[in-house]
Amino acid sequence: MSDIPLGVLDLVPIASGSTAADALRNSIDLAQRTESFGYARYWFAEHHLNPGVAGTSPAVVLALTAAATSTIRLGSGAVQLGHRTALSTVEEFGLVDALHPGRLDLGLGRSGGRPPGTTATAPPPTVTPVVDGRAPNGLRIPPRFSFEHLLGSPRIALQRRLLLLPGAQSQDYAEQIDDILALLAGTYRSPEGEEAHVVPGEGADVEVWVLGSSGGESAEAAGVRGLRFAANYHVSPATVLEAVDGYRAFFQPSEFLDKPHVSVSADVVVAENDDTARELATGYGPWVRSIRTAEGAIEFPTPDEARAHVWNEQDRALVQDRLDTQFVGSPARVADRLEQLQEATQADELLITTITHGHAARVRSYELLAEEWRRRGHSSQSS
Numbered sequence: 001m002s003d004i005p006l007g008v009l010d011l012v013p014i015a016s017g018s019t020a021a022d023a024l025r026n027s028i029d030l031a032q033r034t035e036s037f038g039y040a041r042y043w044f045a046e047h048h049l050n051p052g053v054a055g056t057s058p059a060v061v062l063a064l065t066a067a068a069t070s071t072i073r074l075g076s077g078a079v080q081l082g083h084r085t086a087l088s089t090v091e092e093f094g095l096v097d098a099l100h101p102g103r104l105d106l107g108l109g110r111s112g113g114r115p116p117g118t119t120a121t122a123p124p125p126t127v128t129p130v131v132d133g134r135a136p137n138g139l140r141i142p143p144r145f146s147f148e149h150l151l152g153s154p155r156i157a158l159q160r161r162l163l164l165l166p167g168a169q170s171q172d173y174a175e176q177i178d179d180i181l182a183l184l185a186g187t188y189r190s191p192e193g194e195e196a197h198v199v200p201g202e203g204a205d206v207e208v209w210v211l212g213s214s215g216g217e218s219a220e221a222a223g224v225r226g227l228r229f230a231a232n233y234h235v236s237p238a239t240v241l242e243a244v245d246g247y248r249a250f251f252q253p254s255e256f257l258d259k260p261h262v263s264v265s266a267d268v269v270v271a272e273n274d275d276t277a278r279e280l281a282t283g284y285g286p287w288v289r290s291i292r293t294a295e296g297a298i299e300f301p302t303p304d305e306a307r308a309h310v311w312n313e314q315d316r317a318l319v320q321d322r323l324d325t326q327f328v329g330s331p332a333r334v335a336d337r338l339e340q341l342q343e344a345t346q347a348d349e350l351l352i353t354t355i356t357h358g359h360a361a362r363v364r365s366y367e368l369l370a371e372e373w374r375r376r377g378h379s380s381q382s383s
Contacts, residue, residue, distance in 0.1 A: 003377070004342050004347065004348070004349060004350055005039075005040040005041075005349050005350075005378070006349070006350050006351075006378075007039055007041030007263065007350070007351045007352065008030070008031070008034050008039050008042045008351070008352055009077050009234075009265055009351045009352065009353040010027050010031075010042065010043065010044050010055065011045045011047060011053050011055050011297075011353070011355070012044065012045075012054040012055035012061060013052060013053055013054075014051070014052045014053065014054055014300065015359075016299040016301050016302060016357065017299075018299070020054040023054040024054055024061070024064070026359045026362075027054075027061065027065070028065050028068050030359075030363060030366070031068065031072065031074075032068055033363050033367070034072065034366050034370075035069050035070070035071060037367055037371075038370055038374065039366070039370065040072070040349065041073045041075060041105060041349075042062075042065065042069075042073070042074050043074075043075045043076060043077030043107060044058040044061045044062055044065075044074075044075075044076060044077065045076075045077050045078070046058050046076065046078065046079060046080050046109075048159055048162075048163065049155065049162075049296050050291075051297065051298060051299060052287070052290070052297040052298045052300055053297045058075075058077070058078075058079055058107075059076065059079070059096065062074040062076065063096045066096055066099070066100040066103065067099075071103075072103075073103050073105055073207075074100075074103055074104060075104055075105025075106060075107050075209070076105070076106060076108075077107045077211060077230065077265075077351070078107040078108050078109030078209070078210075078211040079108055079109065080109050080163075081109065081110060081170075081171075081176050081177075082110060082163070083163035083164055083170070085171070085176075086171070086183055087196070087198065089106070090180055090183040090184055090198050090204070091200075091201050093201065093204060093206050094198055094201025094202070095200055095201075097201075097205060097206055098204075101204075102205040104205075104206040104207070105206065105207045105209055106207065106208050106209065107210075107211050107230060108177060108180070108209065109210075109211045109212075109218070110212075110217065127241075127245040127249075128344070135241060135344040136344070137340055137344050138340060139340050139341055139343075139344040140324055140325050141237065141238060141240070141241060142238050142321035143321065144238040145236065145238060145292075145321050150294050155294045155295070155296065156294055173218075174217070174220075174221050177210070177227075178225075180208070181208065183196065183198050183201060183202065184201065184202065184204060185202075185203075186203060208227050208228070209222075209227065209228045209230050209263075210222035210228070210230070211230045211231075211232065212229065212230070212231060212232070212243050212247070213232045213236035214236070214239045214242055214243055214246070215239070215242040215244075215245060215246020215247070218243075219244075219246035219247040219250060220250045222250070222251075223246070223248070223249070223250025223251040224250050224251075224252055225252075226251065226252055226253055226254020226255070226256050226257045227254070227256055228257065228261045228262075228263070229243075229244070229247040229261070229263070230262070230263040230264070230265065230351065231243040231244050231262060231263070231265070231345065231347075232264075232265050233264050233266050233325065233341060233345070234265045234266050234267040234322075234326075235265070237321055237322070237324075240264060241345065244262050244264070244347070247260060247262065248262075261348050261349075262345065262347050262348050262349075263349040264341060264347040264349075264350055264351065265350075265351040266337075266338060266341055266350060266352060267284070267322070267326040267327065267353055267354070267355075268326070268327045268328075268338070268352050268353070268365065268369065269281040269284075269326070269327075269329075269354055269355075269356060269365055270329070270334045270354075270365040270366075270369045270372075271329075271330070271364070271365065272330065273330050274329040274330050274333060277328045277330065277365075278328055278329070279303055280356045280357075280358075280365070281326065281328045281356070282301075282303035282306045283300050283301040283303060283305070283355075283357055284322075284323070284326060284355070285306065285309075285311075285319050285323055286305075286306050286309045287301065287355070288318070288319045288322045289309075289315055289318050289319050292318045292319065300355055300356075301357065303357070327341075331368045331371065331372035332372060334369060334372075335372045338350055338373075354366060
């Protein structure tokens with residue numbers, strides 16, 4: 001097995017009883033600590049109208065974190081292009097790159113202002129067979145989760161209304177990516193032939209990624225442009241094989257890559273032993289439930305607060321696929337699961353997202369995993 005670097009995906013979670021300021025300070029501290037542990041990347045997700053998540057603007061948070069770190073790559077996982085323009089995106093990352101050149105990953109996602117559930121591309125057939133909910137090497141691939149119950153959610157409609165200017169419509173996703181690449185390269189021309197040069201931003205040494213949960217539009221956008229692709233096992237475990245297979249099927253060599261490059265994410269909690277890790281992960285179920293009901297992510301509960309939640313059959317159906325695919329346990333147990341995920345997806349990198357109520361336990365989880373990963377001979381350097 002080749003060296004597989006680990007990265008971090010941070011939602012800037014707010015623990016119950018704490019504040020957004022606490023969450024931000026904890027995230028900056030975690031970035032510093034994971035840099036010392038040897039992690040290759042540190043990405044910030046983007047979420048809105050969530051009481052328990054402070055990561056509303058990846059560019060702002062990574063700018064703060066860049067000033068507090070020195071070597072770890074920093075990026076977005078992902079910038080939601082549905083409510084942004086190509087120009088504003090390049091300008092934001094260009095500003096940070098101007099002071100911290102060569103360290104930024106510009107991860108792009110199609111969510112945000114776009115209506116949910118729309119797709120322009122049918123994914124190619126999944127190459128990797130799934131039998132009885134398992135990939136050939138035993139990786140758990142749960143039944144597909146349906147987001148149809150969210151399509152008419154008033155909160156989803158409210159978020160869309162607040163993210164978009166009145167009367168505005170999101171640009172075609174593929175066109176938007178092309179505009180970003182052209183603005184970065186200094187080759188942008190309007191239909192009328194006008195040039196646009198972004199200062200700062202043009203020539204910025206940023207690594208462009210596309211994030212996707214399926215083998216459809218995002219996988220195609222990344223593949224045909226020869227960009228790096230990040231697939232979400234932690235968000236949509238049922239479709240991770242479809243996503244990576246689709247991306248590779250669409251891939252065409254480019255100035256950026258001569259072969260496909262894939263990162264795959266996983267939800268992880270590590271402790272010295274399995275029982276301690278399971279206790280630390282107790283809050284995960286209620287937290288996922290709050291997201292999938294469109295109520296908005298709650299503040300991450302303590303184990304006792306989580307145990308007080310009264311579960312019904314509908315609640316359990318909302319979260320079961322995520323609970324079944326969260327990697328929880330000792331360093332050896334979790335590393336085994338991560339190696340299984342890498343083998344099934346042939347990922348070039350793994351992106352680790354860990355949430356616990358206590359900050360010290362979260363830091364320790366990343367530390368224990370890094371030690372075990374290093375013991376197994378994996379490199380911390382990304383390619």
